[in-house]
Amino acid sequence: MARIIVVTSGKGGVGKTTTSAAFAMGLAERGLKTVVIDFDVGLRNLDLIMGCERRVVYDFVNVISGDANVGQALIKDKRNPNLYVLPASQTRDKEALSVEGVGRVLEQLAEEFEFIVCDSPAGIEKGATLAMYYADDAIVVTNPEVSSVRDSDRMIGILSSKSRRAEQRLEGIREYLLVTRYSPERVERGEMLALEDVQEILSLELIGVIPESSAVLNSSNAGVPVILDRESSAGIAYGDMVSRYLGDDLPHRFLKVEKKGLLGRLFGG
Amino acid sequence: MGLLDYFKQRRGSDSAAIAKERLQILVAHDRRGDGPSYLPQLQRDLIKVIRKYVAVDNDAVSVSVEQDGAREVLELNVVLPD
Numbered sequence: 001m002a003r004i005i006v007v008t009s010g011k012g013g014v015g016k017t018t019t020s021a022a023f024a025m026g027l028a029e030r031g032l033k034t035v036v037i038d039f040d041v042g043l044r045n046l047d048l049i050m051g052c053e054r055r056v057v058y059d060f061v062n063v064i065s066g067d068a069n070v071g072q073a074l075i076k077d078k079r080n081p082n083l084y085v086l087p088a089s090q091t092r093d094k095e096a097l098s099v100e101g102v103g104r105v106l107e108q109l110a111e112e113f114e115f116i117v118c119d120s121p122a123g124i125e126k127g128a129t130l131a132m133y134y135a136d137d138a139i140v141v142t143n144p145e146v147s148s149v150r151d152s153d154r155m156i157g158i159l160s161s162k163s164r165r166a167e168q169r170l171e172g173i174r175e176y177l178l179v180t181r182y183s184p185e186r187v188e189r190g191e192m193l194a195l196e197d198v199q200e201i202l203s204l205e206l207i208g209v210i211p212e213s214s215a216v217l218n219s220s221n222a223g224v225p226v227i228l229d230r231e232s233s234a235g236i237a238y239g240d241m242v243s244r245y246l247g248d249d250l251p252h253r254f255l256k257v258e259k260k261g262l263l264g265r266l267f268g269g
Numbered sequence: 270m271g272l273l274d275y276f277k278q279r280r281g282s283d284s285a286a287i288a289k290e291r292l293q294i295l296v297a298h299d300r301r302g303d304g305p306s307y308l309p310q311l312q313r314d315l316i317k318v319i320r321k322y323v324a325v326d327n328d329a330v331s332v333s334v335e336q337d338g339a340r341e342v343l344e345l346n347v348v349l350p351d
Contacts, residue, residue, distance in 0.1 A: 145288075146288050146291060146292055146295075149292055149296075150292060150295055150296060150299065153296045153299060153300070154299060157299075157300065187285065189282075190282060190283035190284065190285050190286065191282060191283075191285060192285055193285050193288050193289060193292075194285065197288075197289045197292075201292055201293060201296055
């Protein structure tokens with residue numbers, strides 16, 4: 001039985017695709033067969049973040065409409081044999097997706113994969129609601145910033161009312177909070193919502209805190225999921241998050257301002 | 270820049286506390302949902318009536334419906350100007 005995970009947020013630009021790519025790669029690195037699907041039909045970007053944009057031949061909409069089969073559309077990751085990408089269509093719009101069509105494709109993928117990661121588009125329109133409809137688990141990506149927290153709260157409400165699990169009165173979607181772009185320096189100065197504040201408002205289980213890091217932009221520039229940058233705080237934090245998802249009990253890191261040594265202070269290092 | 274300014278700057282603006290307070294109110298409001306569809310019109314009518322007697326701002330009148338067990342409570346809150 002495959003596990004379907006949606007990466008969602010409501011608000012755009014908070015790190016859904018970065019998270020989807022890192023999370024999927026992290027699962028694959030642990031030997032788990034994983035596919036990551038781009039639900040952002042018309043504005044596809046997961047292929048760019050994964051670095052496979054020039055290998056897209058068929059896409060998700062082609063598979064739903066029967067122009068291609070799943071095997072033709074899946075792109076095998078060149079770095080990890082356990083990882084595949086199902087790109088979104090760039091030319092169609094989100095109306096090309098349907099509950100039945102998405103359900104059929106997910107069912108086929110479930111035969112072959114252990115984890116199906118759904119990268120949701122921003123907003124609460126069709127692409128976003130379909131990305132979460134079949135989910136077993138949800139990762140709610142939130143920046144410590146008012147509009148992002150509000151939108152996440154709205155998304156949590158939608159997850160609990162408009163999913164397949166809600167409609168069929170099954171056990172609810174397991175929801176996790178992932179805080180991204182966290183800056184302990186700014187929190188200490190009182191300029192940014194602290195982790196505890198975000199948690200208090202959203203009251204979800206915290207699966208990870210990704211610190212603000214230049215490695216995220218560097219990785220997306222290069223088309224490499226940031227989790228592969230093992231030197232970077234963001235890469236390490238994503239690694240921890242994958243472990244926690246798989247059941248490890250790890251303390252959260254990068255929550256406090258790193259004290260600079262005397263030399264660092266003198267030379268501004 | 271004086272020494273005092275230096276420390277002020279170090280401590281920052283504490284806008285995070287404002288953010289938290291605004292969010293808590295907003296999220297509580299969002300979670301309650303929109304309530305019955307007549308609420309916005311009721312609110313506009315009430316403002317009109319109250320303005321016959323007192324000059325109040327648009328945001329001085331708030332109307333909401335809260336579920337209290339089996340009872341629905343219509344809450345009307347009018348802030349009079351000083």
